[in-house]
Amino acid sequence: xxxxxxxxxxxxxxxxxxxxxxxxxxxxxxxxxxxxxxxxxxxxxxxxxxxxxxxxxxxxxxxxxxxxxxxxxxxxxxxxxxxxxxxxxxxxxxxxxxxxxxxxxxxxxxxxxx
Amino acid sequence: xxxxxxxxxxxxxxxxxxxxxxxxxxxxxxxxxxxxxxxxxxxxxxxxxxxxxxxxxxxxxxxxxxxxxxxxxxxxxxxxxxxxxxxxxxxxxxxxxxxxxxxxxxxxxxxxxxx
Numbered sequence: 608x609x610x611x612x613x614x615x616x617x618x619x620x621x622x623x624x625x626x627x628x629x630x631x632x633x634x635x636x637x638x639x640x641x642x643x644x645x646x647x648x649x650x651x652x653x654x655x656x657x658x659x660x661x662x663x664x665x666x667x668x669x670x671x672x673x674x675x676x677x678x679x680x681x682x683x684x685x686x687x688x689x690x691x692x693x694x695x696x697x698x699x700x701x702x703x704x705x706x707x708x709x710x711x712x713x714x715x716x717x718x719x720x721x
Numbered sequence: 722x723x724x725x726x727x728x729x730x731x732x733x734x735x736x737x738x739x740x741x742x743x744x745x746x747x748x749x750x751x752x753x754x755x756x757x758x759x760x761x762x763x764x765x766x767x768x769x770x771x772x773x774x775x776x777x778x779x780x781x782x783x784x785x786x787x788x789x790x791x792x793x794x795x796x797x798x799x800x801x802x803x804x805x806x807x808x809x810x811x812x813x814x815x816x817x818x819x820x821x822x823x824x825x826x827x828x829x830x831x832x833x834x835x836x
Binding site (some may be wrong): 611613647648649650651652695697699706707709710711712713714715717 | 725752753755757762763764765766767770772810814815816823824825826827828829
């Protein structure tokens with residue numbers, strides 16, 4: 608089946624730890640995105656990548672890092688510099704970063720700081 | 722600031738009834754307006770996508786309308802089912818400068834369908 612797979616579904620982080628969220632797609636899409644969703648808030652863009660080995664900061668990139676070494680994979684690292692990391696994280700992809708192309712989302716990773 | 726505002730924030734209806742969700746936006750110019758359905762704890766799934774020149778688009782029991790003059794969109798759900806219980810998110814894609822390809826999300830309307 609084609610789609611986007613995020614793992615793990617649930618993740619617990621201790622204070623001061625870095626954690627990495629996985630996002631893999633087999634849709635052959637060039638563009639990939641990471642969003643953060645908080646209760647009662649709209650999705651906010653963390654990072655996006657339009658092509659392998661290139662990525663750009665979104666609106667709330669501080670405390671996060673990404674890599675795009677392969678077309679299929681766009682992992683997100685939540686660093687200890689992110690002061691309030693507890694949230695629902697969504698990965699998305701598009702064939703290209705163009706206005707009228709469909710965006711597909713993964714099932715999300717819920718990160719909780721313990 | 723470009724914004725997407727949705728109303729109501731939450732809505733409870735009885736199974737079988739119709740409902741309409743509203744979306745007002747200030748994004749201008751824009752390329753398209755989308756409606757997504759998000760089940761609790763899951764990723765959003767696309768329902769409709771309309772360009773600025775389209776007035777209406779249907780997907781089964783879901784019908785979206787768009788009035789680009791008043792910058793309003795609505796999502797009408799017909800003969801609701803329990804499985805329609807979810808959050809419905811309005812998303813607008815700008816069409817200017819470096820923002821092309823961006824998606825601006827509303828906060829969503831949480832719909833609960835009761836038996």
